[in-house]
Amino acid sequence: MSLLSAYSTQIRVAPPSGPGRRSHPTWELLRQAVEATAEELGGEVQDSIVDYYGNRVACDFALVTPGFPRGLGVKVSPATGEVRFLYDPYGGYEQQVGRIRDALTQNYTALAVARALAIMNYAVEVEEAKAADEQGKRVVVRGVL
Amino acid sequence: MTADFAGFPGEECREEEEKLRQLLIGLGVVLEQTAFRPKDPAEIAAELGVDEEQGKDVRHR
Numbered sequence: 409m410s411l412l413s414a415y416s417t418q419i420r421v422a423p424p425s426g427p428g429r430r431s432h433p434t435w436e437l438l439r440q441a442v443e444a445t446a447e448e449l450g451g452e453v454q455d456s457i458v459d460y461y462g463n464r465v466a467c468d469f470a471l472v473t474p475g476f477p478r479g480l481g482v483k484v485s486p487a488t489g490e491v492r493f494l495y496d497p498y499g500g501y502e503q504q505v506g507r508i509r510d511a512l513t514q515n516y517t518a519l520a521v522a523r524a525l526a527i528m529n530y531a532v533e534v535e536e537a538k539a540a541d542e543q544g545k546r547v548v549v550r551g552v553l
Numbered sequence: 554m555t556a557d558f559a560g561f562p563g564e565e566c567r568e569e570e571e572k573l574r575q576l577l578i579g580l581g582v583v584l585e586q587t588a589f590r591p592k593d594p595a596e597i598a599a600e601l602g603v604d605e606e607q608g609k610d611v612r613h614r
Contacts, residue, residue, distance in 0.1 A: 409568055410597050414555045414588035421581045434581035517554055517582055521592075521613045524576035528569070530611060553609040 417517050419491040423447070424484050437523070438491070441516035442469045442482060448511060448545075457481040459496040467494055471512065476504040482512070510544060518547045519542040525551035554584070560600045560609040570609065 421434035446453050451473030456464045458478050467481030481494035497505050512548030522532045537546045558566040
């Protein structure tokens with residue numbers, strides 16, 4: 409029986425508290441997803457963001473883009489590994505922040521699916537195309553046995 | 554995220570879906586299923602006609 413499924417996704421990496429946790433595969437995927445998102449949006453990866461007043465806030469990763477120079481921070485909950493986003497959208501940046509957040513989640517999920525399918529011995533192909541609304545992209549990860 | 558499991562004649566695709574879901578949890582992606590549709594026999598037959606040459610297929614968008 410073949411099937412079609414739709415899912416909502418949430419990223420939860422290894423909590424950073426234990427020794428060597430930052431070398432856990434989930435942290436590596438998070439780093440790759442942050443770097444891919446920065447490249448895609450013409451930005452760079454830093455370790456802090458700023459708020460409207462210029463106050464600096466440290467994060468595990470910060471995505472600073474031309475569209476949102478204050479930066480979107482990525483902070484992992486030490487207790488649960490839940491990935492949280494820090495940002496100050498004051499001044500009408502909500503849409504920009506949403507785009508960065510969605511791109512990061514999409515890149516992380518695509519990387520994880522490709523890796524999971526490879527572990528399951530599928531041959532993996534990844535295709536990217538502009539989304540119909542021209543705002544984001546569509547990623548197809550294809551696994552063939 | 555959507556997943557399209559194609560070319561599976563039996564219950565094997567449910568097992569593959571569960572295996573994928575468990576691996577993704579280990580890789581930091583927690584999935585909550587929001588929609589599910591088993592394919593009808595005609596769709597599966599069409600896929601199997603193609604898949605005799607191309608193999609089984611999982612697509613994630």
